[in-house]
Amino acid sequence: MTPDRLAxxxxxxxxxxDLRLLHSTVDAFGRAHWLLRTPEETPGPYDAMVVTVDDGASYETALSSVTARHPKVDSLPDGGFVVADARSRAGDEQVQVFDALGRPSWTFRVGDAIEHLLTDESGDLWIGYFDEGVFGDDPLSAAGARRWSATGEALWEYRPPPGGDWIADCYALNVDRRVAWVYPYTSFPLVEVRDSRPPRLRTTPVRGASGVAVDGERVAFLGGYRRDRDRVVLASLGEATVDVLSTSRVACADGTPLDRPRQVVSRGPRLYVRDRSSTEWDVLDIGGG
Known part of the structure; x- marks a missing residue:
């Protein structure tokens, strides 16, 4: 059973x-990060700060000369950070890699319309794109989901497995230790991606979820269209299908309804949930431990 509230x-x-919140995420190691800057708008590159909360303790990393106007942030295993501009034009090197001291070290391009940016434990970047990138004029985002190294090397891009369609919009992307899960519009299959195997597609009856958690053979889908934003669907992985076991509703940790569009970060068995203007993260954990 799922709890009736997130934790x-x-x-x-x-x-x-008092600082301006630009973006926030939870990384592959369970650390929460907030990208912040002063409220005053200044033209051109700006200084920013990443505040990290790890097991209740917090520390900050100052970033210099950030260029992203619509930034997404995640951490790197060497203590550095990657900041990507969600929107870009051809020729823009919209990804900046910062070292552990906050100094820019690399820039490269990954394509327009970034919906999800998740780094894994090795430091690779997994990116899911929304429809304006998939159907735009940028070939780098046309695949809908891609994997890049932290120096900009293209490592993988989505190609439909047998029985699958091309991605029109990457609704959810889960990046765990050795596997990624892609949940794309329009038919909403669940696609398992592992380094040494071809992608494996399983059909699902779940439409419009914004997050997916996977723990062994167990799956949870969070969200849906309109009145289903607070829906949790528990399911099991079959050979070629995802089979629904139960459907329930969940509220935020403070009891407020989960009825507004929210940011969801999918990491293995956990779904981290944040109101887009909030400074707090809640979690739904389907792990067996």
Whole structure:
């Protein structure tokens, strides 16, 4: 059974609440990060700060000369960070890699219309694109989901497995230790991606979810269209299908309804959920431990 509320996970310390929140995420190691800058708008590159909360303790990393206007952030295993601009034009090197001291070290391009940016434990970047990138004029985002190295080398791109369609919009992307899961519009299959195997497609009856968690043979889908934003569908992995076991509803950790569009980060058996203007992360964990 699923709980009727998410569990509180991490919050930005109050000392940083006067800064402007640009983006937030939870990384492959379970650390929460907030990308912040001063409220004043300045033209051109700007200085920013990443505040990290790890098991209740917090620390900050100053980033210099950030260029992204619509930034998405994640961490790298060497202590650095990657910041990508979700929207870009041909020729823009919209990904910046920062070292552990916050200094820019690499720039490269990954395509327009980034919906999901998730780094894995090795530091590779997994990116899911929304429809304006898939159907735009940028060939780098046309595949709908791709994997890149932290220096900009293209490592993998989605190609429909047997019985599958091309991605029109990457609704959910789960990046775990050795596997990624892609949940794309329009037919909403669940596609398993492992390094040494061809992608494996399983059909699902679940439409419009914004997050997917996987623990062994167990799966949870969070969200859906309109009145189903608070829906949790528990299912099991079959050979070629995802079979629904139960459907329930869930609220935020403080009891408020989960009825607004929210950011969801899918990491293995966990779904991290944040109101897009909030400084707090909640979690739904289907792990067996």
């Amino acid at each position: 509180p996970y991490a919050r930005l310390p109050r000392a940083y609440h």
